[in-house]
Amino acid sequence: MDRLDALKLFIRIVDGGSFAAAAREIGVGQPAVSKQIASLERYLGAQLVRRTSRSMTLTEAGQSVYEAGLRIIGDFSELESSVERGQTSPGGLVRISVAPVFGRLYVVPHLPALFARYPHLSVDLSATERTVNLVEEGFDVSIKNGQVADSSMISRHLASSPIVVVATPAYLEKHGRPERPKDLDRHSCVIFAPMHEPRIWRFQGIDGPDLHVPSGSFRTGDAEQIRAAVLAHMGLVQAPGWLFAQEIASGAVISVLPDFAPAPLPIHAVHPSGRQLPNKTRVFIDFVSEILAADQGPAFVSIGV
Known part of the structure; x- marks a missing residue:
């Protein structure tokens, strides 16, 4: 069994909601799908799904494997795309969460320069004031104002605003x-x-x-x-x-x-922990850091102030 293919199949099952739906989508019989998932469970040493005649639910291990699998498959797809294009610069889609006004003022106007520097990069920006779950909602990075309370995330201090x-x-x-x-x-x-x-x-x-x-x-x-x-x-x-x-x-x-005036407000880039930061995310964070560092004065002060 190819473990990457088995992981892709498991993700397809979760997204489709059933073994039968995944089997129809890839054009094989349901017993073959069940056999591959059983083999994956034996390899990982954990049950991933609970099945009844009417429903399918993920175990805690299954949820963890699903979330990790999305990242692994995403990174592998980015690698395949990079090799096919023969590119050396980062590429792929970066999904970002940012407060609406901050995005309008300090991210979107600078995107042409980002795309000129990294022509194979693309951005999906979600403008929202709410706190998003980066892993469950599939975001690569969030630009946050204020202290970061979630210890399960990795944060990088980009700037501070008076x-x-x-x-x-x-x-x-x-x-x-x-x-x-x-x-x-x-x-x-x-x-x-x-x-x-x-x-x-x-x-x-x-x-x-x-x-x-x-x-x-x-x-x-x-x-x-x-x-x-x-x-x-x-x-x-x-x-x-x-x-x-x-x-x-x-x-x-x-x-x-x-x-x-109280202490300045810190601004962080926050991304999921537990894996190496993809190049596409790293260069986006670096770019935002450059933008804020170049806009000192009323908007931002040097890190550490």
């Missing part, structure tokens, strides 16, 4: 400029509420940490709407500098309370 409080000149001219965090009690805030609860604003000063629960007429869990509300003069917001870097540089918004 935390700023900003408002438009028109808003500050009408309502005044806060000089200390406690002054925010008299101001309207644009509230970021990703889980329908206001995200607390954090400050750091000579007297230690300070917290502020923002209040205002508008709250949203969407960063694009945060930008729109601030630029519509609806109030102040605390946000990573990258979200308003262009407006800070142009003067469209003004940063206030800089002496009370």
Whole structure:
């Protein structure tokens, strides 16, 4: 039995939901499929599926083999494609998860340069604010803002973004400029509420940490709407500098309370552990790191700051 073919067959069975469906797809009898999977189970020393007359479920070992198999088959397909093209540069499809506004501002505009450097590379970008399961959903890498809590993932620190409080000149001219965090009690805030609860604003000063629960007429869990509300003069917001870097540089918004800014927000590239990082993923992560390192100032600060 060819182990790679058996692994491909097992993945086909899981994806199709039954031994019979996989047998029809490859044009063989169901007993032949059952025999190959039984042989694979003997080789691995573990039961992969539980079968009844009406259903099929994966065992815990079967789920692990399925997830690992997807990566193995994907890497082998990339290798085959590279050899067939006679290419020496990385190629293949990189599946990426990224926050929508971050992707729009700092990933998509730079993709032409990435493709010029690696002409055999392609990108499938999923823009979402939710936390994705990289393994179960088939992503190669996620670009995440903030600390990485999942110890089963490998993360690389790409950059840090200063935390700023900003408002438009028109808003500050009408309502005044806060000089200390406690002054925010008299101001309207644009509230970021990703889980329908206001995200607390954090400050750091000579007297230690300070917290502020923002209040205002508008709250949203969407960063694009945060930008729109601030630029519509609806109030102040605390946000990573990258979200308003262009407006800070142009003067469209003004940063206030800089002496009370908390520690910068780290930005990581996160990918599954347990295997060597494919070249296609590595070069994408390296490229994003280059982009952020070249955009110092309002958006990002050097790693370690």
